Amino acid sequence: MAGLTEAPSQPPNPPWTSAQSRAQFAALAQLRLSIFRNAFRRKGGTGELIARILIFPFLAIIAIFPILGAGFGAYVLVSTDRLAMLYAITWGVFLLWQLVVLNISPPGLSFDINTIIRFPLSFPRYLTARLFFGLLSAANVIGTLAIIAADIGIGVARPSLVPWATLVLIVFALANIFFTRMAITWVERWLSTRRASEIFTALIIFGSLGFQYLNLTFNPAFHHGHQASKLPLLLKIFNRVRPVADLLPPGLAATSIVSSAQGRHLTAIASLLGLVAFGCLFLAVYAWRMHREFRGENLSQVSHQPASTRVPPSQRITGLQSATAQLTRSPLSLSPTLSACLRKELLYLRRNTNQLYGFIAPVFMVFLFATRMGASGTGGSLVFPAAVAYSLLGVSILSYNGLGMDGPGVQFYFISPTRLRDVFLAKNLIGFLLSLVEFVLIFGVLVFSARTPSPLIALATLCWLLFATFTNGAIGNLRSLSAPKKIDLSKISRKQTSQLSALIALGVVLACFGIGFAIVLLCRHLGQPWLTIPILLGLALAAFIFYIRVLNRLDTIALNHREAIAEELCKT
Known part of the structure; x- marks a missing residue:
């Protein structure tokens, strides 16, 4: 074979480069932007745009009060040396985050994000894409703004606390993001079975109604000065719950900031490390769930149907015939x-x-x-x-x-x-x-x-x-x-x-x-x-x-x- 030279040997699968990873994430970001932009070009898109324009001011008004409340509350507590009450701000932000998740649904997508598995994508990049694809949800935006407002309030009241408070609140925000993503994915996993879906429905209903009852029962705005008799009960409940609440992420964030202000640096560092540990735990549990989806797990009620409840084909035909007979003999005619x-x-x-x-x-x-x-x-x-x-x-x-x-x-x-x-x-x-x-x-x-x-x-x-x-x-x-x-x-x-x-x-x-x-x-x-x-x-x-x-x-x-x-x- 004269005239032919041997081609230089190359590895069959060249290593993946960081430039290719950046290109993938850029493509996902472009895809997300295109979905948002093209949604208003479809039939009925103009009406949806008008509806969002009309709804957005109301949502902004609802969100601005807790955001300003977090900033003003942090300023008042720090400026008046009531740092021990700072846990109220961190717990308030945490609860606000979860309430927004439950009450404001994320914008719908015209495709399932799991479809990116079919492309050459490793699990770390898949996990990163899943984390960042819904980063601009209403809960993350409102919760992050509330944390920024609290940080500004602390900085205005005591500038020396700004570096440590900013670090702690950044970790606290990441822990909240990981927690909500972890909770949502695992709840959706449980909802894939009918029995769990019915149980979760009952819990949601009773939990929401119970929250409304507690709000109307203990909120001073609904009692016109007659809530003093209920303060001992609230204080008793608070004293029982306080030791456990201090060991959870909102309590650890407040403890770290308060300890740093009081010069107890070892306690502040230990609380921050505990907060980091919680964030890593939430991320690890979320990654475990994502890894099972990455391996091809299908979340559907049919796939989780127990074998004991599956009806053989012969019984299905008999059941269908009996059901048809019942329908033809409807008692209501x-x-x-x-x-x-x-x-x-x-x-x-x-x-x-x-x-x-x-x-x-x-x-x-x-x-x-x-x-x-x-x-x-x-x-x-x-x-x-x-x-x-x-x-x-x-x-x-x-x-x-x-x-x-x-x-x-x-x-x-x-x-x-x-x-x-x-x-x-x-x-x-x-x-x-x-x-x-x-x-x-x-x-x-x-x-x-x-x-x-x-x-x-x-x-x-x-x-x-x-x-x-x-x-x-x-x-x-x-x-x-x-x-x-x-x-x-x-x-x-x-x-x-x-x-x-x-x-x-x-x-x-x-x-x-x-x-x-x-x-x-x-x-x-x-x-x-x-x-x-x-x-x-x-x-x-x-x-x-x-x-x-x-x-x-x-x-x-x-x-x-x-x-x-x-x-x-x-x-x-």
């Missing part, structure tokens, strides 16, 4: 399709934490406030209508994303002889039933704790509820087809609808309440309060006609939007 859809919606109701919370929380809050109004003798005739309108918010907003729980299963609606009219009718019937149950429960709560609403007010409120429910159902069905949003119960997220749909739901309820309130005022001005009932009943009849017309057109609307519906609900 409903069609088999409607009966099956109602059973499916009841299963969704049991497994959807946000739907259950939206049903239970308003009744519980009405009970707490009604008890206080009954004890103080306050409360006018509009308390019952206002409570019913408040409860309607928690139920009605979920009707604006009726197909969210169906996910990829929405494809079967288009290939099976099933009318979407029946599917949405079943969804709406569950919502209407929940609204009616809440109406009865709130009426019973007011009778038990405050005072019984007059028959005129109760009947007028029922007519208004029919008017608002049918209006919400019609508009919610339209938004469910034009702006669907996939709901994944194995992920921690409170975002059940698009932001624009949530604003529309709020606007519809407020508009209905304003119309009802104006009718009440007009009838009282005319001296004929009984006219409220026929007027609201007429509006309810008009809303029902509007709802039926929308319901009959849902199949045509769904066919016109089937590509957008499948794109949103079938994505991984």
Whole structure:
């Protein structure tokens, strides 16, 4: 083979360079920016942009108070030599961090970050990408700003503490970030099984309601100077919890700063090392979970189904035949399709934490406030209508994303002889039933704790509820087809609808309440309060006609939007 020279030998797999790692991270950052930018170019993106612009000032106002409170509180405690109370700031920031995680869901992504595993990526780079991809979440931003404000307050009050306090608070912020990521990933792992999901749903509901009860019971703002009798109990609880709380990250951060200010440098260093150890522990537990996902673990309820609960194919056929026979013999004389859809919606109701919370929380809050109004003798005739309108918010907003729980299963609606009219009718019937149950429960709560609403007010409120429910159902069905949003119960997220749909739901309820309130005022001005009932009943009849017309057109609307519906609900 004359003329050919032997090529220089090269290693088959050249070593990975730092430049390639930087290029990967730059590509991920560019991808994240492109997703955010292109989300507003899709159909309905302009409305979502407007909704975010309208919602952002309210979120900023809500977030600015704890941020300023952390800075001002740190300044007051340090300047007045009450350093021992600095733990209140660190614990407040920690609790604020977790509350924001639970109440403000991160922005949705149009792809699963786990898909980057298919590229040439080592586990350390994968772990780093997972850590930094969601770094600008609302919880991290608000919590970090609160820590920066606390550091500024400490520095203004005592500049000599700035270097050590800054170091401690930086480590504290990293520990909080690692803790939230660790907690979210492991909770999502537990939510991948149905039994754990149901248990977690119960814990979330009871925990949230318990926090509301403690807030209303012990918050001085709700007692008007009568909370002094509860201070001994609070101090007793605090003295019992304090030794344990001092050994946790918020307590260690405060102890390190206080010890440094008092000249106890060994204690300050030991507390800082303890805080670093906690951060490393949180990171290690998070890395363990990520390593199992990196190795290909699939988090799904099907994959974790015990072998003892799996039904053989022969029994599945028999069970399907018996279920079909039961549906054809529906005791309510409903069609088999409607009966099956109602059973499916009841299963969704049991497994959807946000739907259950939206049903239970308003009744519980009405009970707490009604008890206080009954004890103080306050409360006018509009308390019952206002409570019913408040409860309607928690139920009605979920009707604006009726197909969210169906996910990829929405494809079967288009290939099976099933009318979407029946599917949405079943969804709406569950919502209407929940609204009616809440109406009865709130009426019973007011009778038990405050005072019984007059028959005129109760009947007028029922007519208004029919008017608002049918209006919400019609508009919610339209938004469910034009702006669907996939709901994944194995992920921690409170975002059940698009932001624009949530604003529309709020606007519809407020508009209905304003119309009802104006009718009440007009009838009282005319001296004929009984006219409220026929007027609201007429509006309810008009809303029902509007709802039926929308319901009959849902199949045509769904066919016109089937590509957008499948794109949103079938994505991984």
